[in-house]
Amino acid sequence: MIPAGGLPPGRVIGIIGGGQLGRMSAMAAARLGYKCHIFSPEIDGPAAQVAAHGTVAAYDDLVALRKFAGEVDVITFEFENLPADALALLASLKPVRPGPEILRISQDRLLEKRFLNDSGVATAPSAPVHDLDELAVAIDRLGLPGILKTTRLGYDGKGQQFVRDAEEAASAYQALSPKPLVLEGLVNFAAEISVIVARGADGTAVAFDPVENRHRDHILDMTLAPAPLPVELLAEAGEIARHVAAKLDLIGLLAVEMFVTAAGGLLVNELAPRPHNSGHWTIDACPASQFDLHIRAVAGLPLPPAVRHADAVMKNLVGPEEMALWPDILGTPGLIPHHYGKAEARPGRKMGHFTRLFPKGGLPGAFGIEDSLRLRAAADPSKNYS
Ligand code: AMP
Secondary structure (H helix, E strand, O other): OOOOOOOOOOOEEEEEOOOHHHHHHHHHHHHOOOEEEEEEOOOOOOOHHHOOEEEEOOOOOHHHHHHHHHOOOEEEEOOOOOOHHHHHHHHHHOOEOOOHHHHHHHOOHHHHHHHHHHOOOOEOOEEEEOOHHHHHHHHHHHOOOEEEEEOOOOOOOOOEEEEOOHHHHHHHHHHOOOOOEEEEEOOOEEEEEEEEEEEOOOOOEEEOOOEEEEEEOOEEEEEEEOOOOOHHHHHHHHHHHHHHHHHHOOOEEEEEEEEEEOOOOEEEEEEEOOOOHHHOOHHHHOOOOHHHHHHHHHHOOOOOOOOOOOEEEEEEEEHHHHHOOHHHHHOOOOEEEEEOOOOOOOOOOEEEEEEEEEOOOOOOOOOOHHHHHOOOOOOOHHHOOO
């Protein structure tokens, strides 16, 4: 049990997953006097480097999970694809925040869409695809082009394929795994945004301003905070995120990714019940970051407002090409660097990020963002950062 006033300092928060989200969560936990115990298959990963305790074991190692649960006061996640029996075991032993039902929904695109639609939240049109017959039915219903996605284990554009015609859909069906799949109608979006909401055990919810996310090669490249969109639309996005958090009975943190359609509507694309890459800017631009709110919600502490004292741009550093910029980033006044401590910069791997702050209301216009990052030199001159 977690005491009514929240977990006292000195207690241990168990985190499933050992990457950069766990690292930044553990750093926020340390500021509040907590220790973290990282459960991850990886030795010396980003989170383990900054945490007091660690278990190195597979996510389906029930013996190791049981021992881990015995050594922590509350359990949370930075990696949400834990097998169902592992989740059930943990939940039988210690408070798990967010709860197992939320993870079950967010692990499965079909369950997630059904939950959202049942909660009155619009998503891209979609249809389940368990076999080739169902694929034909889905194509009839939604038309093409579309995107065929695995229902589970997809991330950063993995586990999905853009399909133009029935032939492409059939070969994508064979190629994608694990099955089942889901066919989504192609959304003609004007922007991709996300909202991060924290909700405490007493039902109090706070949400950061919606941000715009720009991707490159299916990986988040930049986040603009706040999203340069009309205030009414931003307010509506915030309302949707709070509504979803309440419907899920969330205790913890939730990122809600949405499309802003060309017609000005909002469609929810994905839910992530954990800290999110599009919230990293909050470390530098907010008195309490997404990681502070995550830890506070999980520990049962009161939630401070999710306010910002600055506008911000966050730029991810992905793979060896962008990590080659590191010395320039360190040498450029105004850029705030974050390194995840990963030993090897493999292509497509998120190695770090940097943030640049602007006075509130001072975010450069759509075409000034990249110039505003003002790197002195760039590994790839075509990126035009200099
Ligand atoms: P996801 O893994 O669902 O977050 O998708 C990765 C990216 O693919 C999104 O950020 C979008 O840029 C794009 N995408 C996904 N689903 C759709 C869709 N139904 N229509 C248009 N673009 C999509």
